[in-house]
Amino acid sequence: MNSARREATRQKLYEAAVTLIAEKGFSSTTVDEIAERAGVAKGTVYYNFASKNDLFEELLRHGVGLLTASLREAAEGVSAAGGSRVDALDAMIRAGLAFIARYPSFTQLYVAELWRTNRAWQSTLMMVRQEAIAVVEKVLREAVDGGELSAEIDVPLTASALFGMVLVAALDWQAFQPERNIDDVHAALSRLLQGRVGGSGS
Numbered sequence: 001m002n003s004a005r006r007e008a009t010r011q012k013l014y015e016a017a018v019t020l021i022a023e024k025g026f027s028s029t030t031v032d033e034i035a036e037r038a039g040v041a042k043g044t045v046y047y048n049f050a051s052k053n054d055l056f057e058e059l060l061r062h063g064v065g066l067l068t069a070s071l072r073e074a075a076e077g078v079s080a081a082g083g084s085r086v087d088a089l090d091a092m093i094r095a096g097l098a099f100i101a102r103y104p105s106f107t108q109l110y111v112a113e114l115w116r117t118n119r120a121w122q123s124t125l126m127m128v129r130q131e132a133i134a135v136v137e138k139v140l141r142e143a144v145d146g147g148e149l150s151a152e153i154d155v156p157l158t159a160s161a162l163f164g165m166v167l168v169a170a171l172d173w174q175a176f177q178p179e180r181n182i183d184d185v186h187a188a189l190s191r192l193l194q195g196r197v198g199g200s201g202s
Contacts, residue, residue, distance in 0.1 A: 010048050012038040014059045022105035026056065057121040060113070063106045064128035070095045071135045085143035090193055092136060093166055094186045100170035101182060107174075111167055133159045165189065 016037035020029045031052050035042040049055035074095035078088040100107045113125055136159040143149040166189065173185050 006048070009038075009040065009044060010058075010062075012040065013045060013048060013055060014062055017055055017059055018063070018103075018106045018109055021056070022108050031055075053120050057124050059106075060110065060121060060125055061128055063103065063110065064132055066103075067096070067099050068128075068132045068135055070099050071132065075135065075139050085139055085146060085148050086194070088139050089136070089143070089162065090190050092139065093162070093189050093193060094182070096163075096166035097170050097173075097182055097186055097189070100167070100174065104171075104174045107167065107171060111171060133163050136162055162193070165192070 013034060017029070017034050020033055020037055029052075031045050032042055034052075034055070035045050038045075045055065049058060071092045074091040075088040078084075078091045083091075113119065113121075114129065116122075119125070133156075137155055140149065140153070140155045140159055140162075144151055144153060144155065169185065169189055173180060177185075
């Protein structure tokens, strides 16, 4: 199987797995169901992944990798346009919301798994979470160094708080206020960022 086809197959399996697991939970989801939902033979699942656990671990890595890339691209886009670091944080909030709106099942799954402690893929989950938060930390640190934000802020904890705020607010939006559009939700979180973290009170 050539690499482009293999990647397309893996993508189909990720999408099938994440939807099923979000619907039924990890334990209740079988490899047969994943294969059926993806429209492939069961053997294809095992050709691409050693086990259901392996598929799930790769799915987490893949999904959080996409999120991290979208956060990084948002920050770099603002830098290229000459914007401030607080503007970059604001763009990252929007990118996070857009990602979650696109992949709500993955996000539900990811948030649920973050709080479990007995999973085989716990270390992978912590590692990919740290990669995503490191992108936010970097921009926060630059904002502090450039005098845009107070030197008193706790950068690691603030990065985690911003990341968590976007995850939870977006899930709340998707589940309970789906009629709101992304501009509306982004504006609310943006005011929180500018007022609470930026200290500008705007």
